[in-house]
Amino acid sequence: MATTPLHDPLSNPSPDAAVEVKTTTCYMCACRCGIRVHLRDGEVRYIEGNPDHPLNQGVICAKGSSGIMKQYSPARLTQPLRRKAGAERGSGEFEPISWEEAFSLLSERLAKLRATDPKQFALFTGRDQMQALTGLFARQFGTPNYAAHGGFCSVNMAAGMIYTIGGSFWEFGGPDLDRARLFIMLGTAEDHHSNPLKIAISKFKRDGGRFVSINPVRTGYSAIADEWVPIRPGTDGALLLAVIHEILARGLYDRDFLVRYTNAGQLVNVEETNDEFGMFVRVEVPEEEACYDPQDKLWWDRNSNRPVVTHQEGCDPFLLGEFRLKDGTRVKPSFQLLQDRVAEYTPEWAAGVTGIPAETIRRLAHEMGVTARDQKIELPIAWTDSWGVEHDTVTGNPVAFHAMRGLAAHSNGFHTIRALGILMTLLGTIDRPGGFRHKVPFPRPIPPCARPPNNPGAVKPNTPLDGLALGWPSDPDDLFVTDEGAPVRLDKAFSWEYPLSVHGLMHNAITNAWRGDPYPIDTLLLFMANMAWNSSMNTAEVRKMLCDKGENGEYKIPFLVVCDAFHSETTAFADLILPDTTYLERHDVMSILDRPISEFDGPVDAVRIPVVAPPPGCKPFQDVLIEIGSRIGLPAFVNKDGSRKYRDYPDFIVNFETEPGSGIGFLSGWRGKGGEKSMRGEPNPNQWEMYARNNCVHHYELPKSYQYMRNWNKGYLEWSKRKRITRYAEPILIHLYSEVLMRFRQAAQGKGLSRKPPAHLAKRVETFFDPLPFYYEPLEVQATDKQRYPLAAVTQRPMAMYHSWDSQNAWLRQIHAHNELYVNAQTARVNGIADGDWIWVESQWGKVRCIARHSEAVEPGTVWTWNAIGKAAGAWGLAPDANESRKGFLLNHLISEELPGGAGQGPLSNSDPITGQAAWYDVRVRIRKAEPGEEAVSSPQFEPMGAYPGMAEAPSGWLRFFAGGRK
């Protein structure tokens, strides 16, 4: 037998092909890794991680590696489409139109709305990483009805943390696993962000760090945790409060850190009859109202036994005790109030709520406290604090945490996350090595300075909105309500129902518009948001709302525009579809004005540069916005004479400044005429080329002395002020005790000079705006008969499908073609359910039929499934009999977007009562085996979607992808 191979395994199969390698930024999920795209004869052949990129350092994930199959997906939309005259909405019958037709019909409609009532136009986007532009467009248009998906993603995490420590996880900060010794991950958090976290956890484990995962389910990163602590969903707040209880009881808190860097020692008025009850005692009323904490609060000094202004040299505050001011007013340090609060939250109490044994809770608290105290890091980095004191070293207490949606997506999530922020603070871990570290542009004042408008007069015809559509209320006067206290926004954000809904409530936009509460709208523009499927709660009803007509025979939401690159479920309901480009075909910016990809050591922003040409009929959404903005004359997009200001998006990015001459634009790198400036500088006509030459990324490394303790780091804060990242260089003390929340409670109690809530919401505001975290059962659970619906149902996020996109991906769908419901094996057996049985899962709102899978890796009171696998029949270019629709299912059918309001009032959003965060993970269900003879198909099913004009036919049989040449 011949020993020489005939087939040469080293051969280049297409030696004559033209090969190119181009760098850009991935967007297969929201992580935004640097990539190098290899092209062979212009076809994408190989996408690898860019080793010279700070975010992913050369690695790439399953999604990033499957970008080819996104690029060549048959689900691609290729031309603008208009619903056929006479065709019913949702029927999927479209006719191609030209871009000129699309632009003119849309511009005409929008111009009319802008001239009459701008709030009739609503813009909601699934992606929230281009808010700098979408937010600008909405504001210039003059509509308050704008948000991205944060309200149904993790706004509790953003708000809970930012209102406590002035920063948050993911884009704005994260665990410093390079130096941590103990890492605690709570709930599902793997996808924010994904590759950097995998890199970091792996290094951390190899360095001998200890990793504890607290999660109802052991999957994802929890699989490699040193200890898995199963917990009942929605009870993390109880666990955290009990850990705080134990940390305080054992004296395991970092006293020096609390005294100097938090409001622990500040005195709170505890005279219940006083109008100032619950507020900090101040030495004087500040002259100007600015968005920072003036240092006018008091400590009770241990040395002189009298009240002094905080941070006086030689003074040291009592953290415990009760004191009387000269006028007899009783006061307590906020730390004492925290101790009072957690007194009842014993580990034994929490054991009953969470299902975690009390001794485990105690041990976890001891591990955290002792590691923080005894494994201290001292880095030889000199820095100066905000009070001018020079420090020779930076101290670190190496306990790090990470959490995202698992904590956030509950209606008690805000207080849970406040408790987490407080725990991290008690351990002395904020912006310190081995703990939590900020990423520029954070930290920011608590709350950050941007405010929403506070009255309906902010919305005027042909005028930009007077304020930012999304902002950070600091007291009731910042709410966006009418004189009667009614919401101004369609989604009721910044109303008394959800006062701190800083990311809006996209999950209620369609229901509210359909009901006309607070008012009907005319045009809804959705970008990359699958609101007719996995991005909506109560999906089946929402789909009906989109097709529902009023008495006049018109659709209740008269005009729906969907911009997407692919054939999503939502496109079927559009009146107008605008085909977007893919990430490999577009210019994009990861802007410092938005959610950049900063690292702990300094700001980083990045760009996408097209590596292949889009199909001739597709346009990037950014260009669409600039085109429409120019056509309807939005001031930011036109010159004084009304002529068009920017040729296209790349031109806009180079030349736009936040105000003339500000030197602040979307990109912070290579500014100045010759690209010699960072952060601020004149527009540079060659900025794109300079990014392209530098791996599409700009990384500004701060001096070491500015990299830590940034809430109180004089050097950093002054740098940040000079670069206009912040307006003020004042220290940002951590809010153990939240006076911001107390201001709302005070208003609800009828005290103070600010606005008061309407009577029917006063109790709600008073209850939930507690200045200290407290535990309550999630609102839906309170409204559920737990005997009938004993199980919690949640989702986890599969790594090959993060961020819900790409179920149409030919490679990835072979990893997850359908999802099943994981049930603890014992729970399943008790319910007579065998592994692989078809079952019904019922909540009080709806039911689904799916396949049950026994699992030992789930807490017995919880069932779960993978998010974003189940699809509607025929969607995403898949065959109607694809597994995604026949065997896969969507848990959303079990979840309501609203809860009964009670007391004769209308419904309230199924959301956190503080932030409006969608409470995805609060639903309670029961399970039963499907009857014999029932169809082995998931339920509900929907009429299969067909292909649209211009879509390629999906290859059937065998697909042989072989770029550039042999097929």
Next chain:
Amino acid sequence: MTQLALVIDLNVCVGCSACVTSCKEWNTSSAAGPLCDGNPYGAEPTGTFFNRVQTFEVGTYPATETVHFPKSCMHCEDPPCVPVCPTGASYKRKSDGIVLVDYDKCIGCKYCSWACPYGAREFDEAGKVMKKCTLCVDRIYDKGLPEKERKPACVRACPAGARLFGDVHDPDSEVSQAIREQGGYALMPEWGTQPANHYLPRRKTQLHIHEDELERSDNPLLIDSELPQPGTGEPSLDDVTSW
């Protein structure tokens, strides 16, 4: 004699499948490709992957481990897939120990996949030949690539750095050291195939807190529980009794 192999660290593998698709995207357009997909947009999609991740649970709740287990050709030192091949298509390279299939000789009889105890072979239903992991043989010797990039695609992609690549016969190589020092093991040694690929086991870091670490003299409660002395003017027994 060189024996190239992968060493996969189960202690850090999170089961993300980056190795699965990065392998596919490299190899489908390479000399080993295409890696075809059957019914790619329809029911029961199936396709050729040189590398797959299996996930399974071990133990009973709550003492459960979830294990992610990436698996590809083990490049056995004594590969059972080679002698069973009637055409000599299945062969092991002397120079580096990589087990390959010569597509031009393969008749698709599948004997080799029956012989492989690891299920590592993937039949290309479109091309009707057997395919498998090549350790990216077309990358690792490619002088056109910078030296640090001459690694299998899966190794470069792995976000957790869980995949080590090198010569398991060289005692000084990274892979040999890892096997030696971290309890590396081969899969199913009882089959006598001497798999070249190895796995590193899970390792647990525990923390033991001693009681005296909770009772210390620098406990801040000693400061904070000391409240101010009452003023001399406040009521005391001296005001009411003389004994």
